[in-house]
Amino acid sequence: MSPEQWGAFSASLIFTLAAAGTPGPNNMLLTASGAQFGLWRTLPFWLGIRLGNAAMLLAIGAGLGELLELYPSLHRALQILSALYLLYLAWRIAQVRLGSASQEQAKPIGVLAAAAFQFVNPKVWATTLASVSAFSLPGPAYWPSLSWLLLAWLLSGSVMNLMWIAFGVGIRHWLNSPRRQFWFAQGMGGLTAATVLLVFW
Numbered sequence: 759m760s761p762e763q764w765g766a767f768s769a770s771l772i773f774t775l776a777a778a779g780t781p782g783p784n785n786m787l788l789t790a791s792g793a794q795f796g797l798w799r800t801l802p803f804w805l806g807i808r809l810g811n812a813a814m815l816l817a818i819g820a821g822l823g824e825l826l827e828l829y830p831s832l833h834r835a836l837q838i839l840s841a842l843y844l845l846y847l848a849w850r851i852a853q854v855r856l857g858s859a860s861q862e863q864a865k866p867i868g869v870l871a872a873a874a875f876q877f878v879n880p881k882v883w884a885t886t887l888a889s890v891s892a893f894s895l896p897g898p899a900y901w902p903s904l905s906w907l908l909l910a911w912l913l914s915g916s917v918m919n920l921m922w923i924a925f926g927v928g929i930r931h932w933l934n935s936p937r938r939q940f941w942f943a944q945g946m947g948g949l950t951a952a953t954v955l956l957v958f959w
Contacts, residue, residue, distance in 0.1 A: 774914035792926025806872025852947030
């Protein structure tokens with residue numbers, strides 16, 4: 759790794775730690791899933807996030823971001839789809855009650871669904887576009903710099919996502935009454951719905 763690549767990688771680690779660690783659709787859903795299903799059953803969701811994020815970064819690096827700039831109507835359609843899907847997920851989260859018959863039949867988000875969700879996740883779009891713009895290097899160093907950026911996202915995203923899952927798992931014992939479960943579900947659903955603001959920011 760050249761000094762220039764090392765500098766870009768170090769800066770991208772700081773950026774990705776902040777981006778992956780702050781509240782957003784992924785982290786709200788991971789917390790809710792950790793509380794509802796526990797660590798092991800939430801891991802496929804985590805893996806799908808990381809795979810989807812990697813696929814998006816490579817797609818943006820290959821020119822997807824420029825395509826959206828070229829066709830504003832495509833970008834607007836993606837925004838509307840993102841907002842509607844986030845509101846649907848928020849509604850689903852708000853209905854969760856631990857230990858209920860519906861909760862027992864529920865399934866956590868799987869790898870493929872989580873990976874696909876990244877492409878309608880406004881925070882992932884914004885932060886991935888920003889990171890490619892800020893930390894990719896020109897010329898022959900372009901793709902090597904993207905591979906280091908991919909590693910930064912993998913490391914930072916993995917650590918931060920797992921921390922949000924652990925938070926959800928940690929508060930399961932606190933959710934020992936219907937009243938607390940209700941307010942937790944409403945709060946997580948409300949926070950997820952609030953991330954719709956990121957779509958049109």
